[in-house]
Amino acid sequence: MTVNNISGQQITYDLIKKSLDASSTRADVISNNIANINTAGYKRRYVTFEDTLKQSLDNITMKKDNSLHMDDGNSFGAISVKEDSSSSMKVDGNNVDIDSEMANQAQNTLMYQALTSQASSRISMRRYVITGGGN
Amino acid sequence: MGAFTGLNISSSGLSAERLRMDTISSNIANADTTRTETGEPYRRKIAVFQENLDRELNSVTGQYETKLKGVKAVQIVNDNSSLRQVYDPSNPDANAEGYVSMPNVNILNEMADLISSTRAYEANVSAINAQKSMFSSALQIGR
Amino acid sequence: MNISGFIPVDTLTKLNSMTGTNNTYKLDSIVGNDEDKSTNNDTAIDFSSILKDKLNEVNDKQVSADNMTNQFIAGDDVDVHQVMLSTQEAQMSLQLAVQIRNKIVESYQELNRMQV
Numbered sequence: 001m002t003v004n005n006i007s008g009q010q011i012t013y014d015l016i017k018k019s020l021d022a023s024s025t026r027a028d029v030i031s032n033n034i035a036n037i038n039t040a041g042y043k044r045r046y047v048t049f050e051d052t053l054k055q056s057l058d059n060i061t062m063k064k065d066n067s068l069h070m071d072d073g074n075s076f077g078a079i080s081v082k083e084d085s086s087s088s089m090k091v092d093g094n095n096v097d098i099d100s101e102m103a104n105q106a107q108n109t110l111m112y113q114a115l116t117s118q119a120s121s122r123i124s125m126r127r128y129v130i131t132g133g134g135n
Numbered sequence: 136m137g138a139f140t141g142l143n144i145s146s147s148g149l150s151a152e153r154l155r156m157d158t159i160s161s162n163i164a165n166a167d168t169t170r171t172e173t174g175e176p177y178r179r180k181i182a183v184f185q186e187n188l189d190r191e192l193n194s195v196t197g198q199y200e201t202k203l204k205g206v207k208a209v210q211i212v213n214d215n216s217s218l219r220q221v222y223d224p225s226n227p228d229a230n231a232e233g234y235v236s237m238p239n240v241n242i243l244n245e246m247a248d249l250i251s252s253t254r255a256y257e258a259n260v261s262a263i264n265a266q267k268s269m270f271s272s273a274l275q276i277g278r
Numbered sequence: 279m280n281i282s283g284f285i286p287v288d289t290l291t292k293l294n295s296m297t298g299t300n301n302t303y304k305l306d307s308i309v310g311n312d313e314d315k316s317t318n319n320d321t322a323i324d325f326s327s328i329l330k331d332k333l334n335e336v337n338d339k340q341v342s343a344d345n346m347t348n349q350f351i352a353g354d355d356v357d358v359h360q361v362m363l364s365t366q367e368a369q370m371s372l373q374l375a376v377q378i379r380n381k382i383v384e385s386y387q388e389l390n391r392m393q394v
Contacts, residue, residue: 028141031262035148035205037255039184109265113272273359277366
C-alpha cells in the first residue's frame, strides 16, 4: 500500500510553507534595502519566487501520478535574491526608492500574515479530524 | 535567513542613520568655528556608509552565499572642498589680507540632509515593526 | 517502540487461523524476525511493516522538530514559522499515532471478547 497520488491538499500545504519561506526572505531583503537608503552606489535587491513558481505549478498539477518528494518544496521553484542594477537619478548611484520599499514591505507583511493564518486553519482542520471532533 | 536577521539589519540601519545625524549636528554646531585643535578652521564632516555583507561558503551546496547584514559606517571623512573666505579684519583669526577662512558648512544643505536622515530612520523603525508583526503572527500558528 | 509489545503473539495466531491459508499476517516479522524477508509473500499487505514505517516517520517528525528548535535557540538559519510548523506537525503526527494505537487496542480487546 504505497501512496503515489499526492493530494491537492498536500500540494497546497507544501506551497504555503514554501511561500512563507519566500515571504520571510523578502522581508529581510526589503529591510536591507531600507537600511542602505543612504549608501552611495548601493543597488537594491529583490526576491524572485512567484515567477518560477507559476511554471513549476503547471508541471506539478498535471503529473498527479508521480511520487514527488515534496518534503523541502524545491519542486516549486527556487527562492533567489537578485540585484537590480538599473541606474538611478540620484548623484550617489543609489537606486533605492523609499516609497516603493515601504509599499512592498506592507504588502509582504500582509501576505505573510495571510499565509500563517491559512497554515493555521489547515492544521486545525486536520487536528479536528484526528481527534474525531471531540477533545 | 535566520529568525532575527531582519531585525539586525534594520538596527544596523538605525545606528548608521543616528551616526549621520550626529555628524550633521556637529556640522551645524560648528558652522562658525574658525579654530579647532589643529589650528585649522572646522571642516564639514561626512559619514561614509557601506553595505555590510558576509560571503560564506555554504557547506551543503558548496557555493558562496551572501548574507545580508544591513549597513555599516566605515569612515567619517572631512569634506575637502574649499573653505569660505569672509572679509573680517577685526577677527583674531584673520590672515594678512583681513580674510577669515570659515567652515565649508552650508546650513541649508545640512538641514536637507537632516530631514532625509530622519526619514530614513523612520523607515527603518517601520521595517522593525513589520518584522515584529510577522514574527507575532507566526507564533499564532496552531493556536 | 516495540510493536510486539502491544499485539501479543497468540492473537495473531487466532487471526491467521481465521483467514485460513491466506496468511496475510506475517507472524515472523511482528515478533522481530526480519532476516527471512526473501521468503515472504511480497504482494501481500504487510500491516506490521506499514505500522513500523509510519511510526518511524512519526519519530522522524519529532526529531526534526527538536532539531529545528535547537537550531533556533543556537541562532542558526531557521525561521520562526519553520519552527512553529514543524512542532505543530510533530504534535499532530503523534496525536494520530496515539489514536491509531487506541483503535488497535480496542479492536484487540474486542477480539478477546469473542467466543471461539
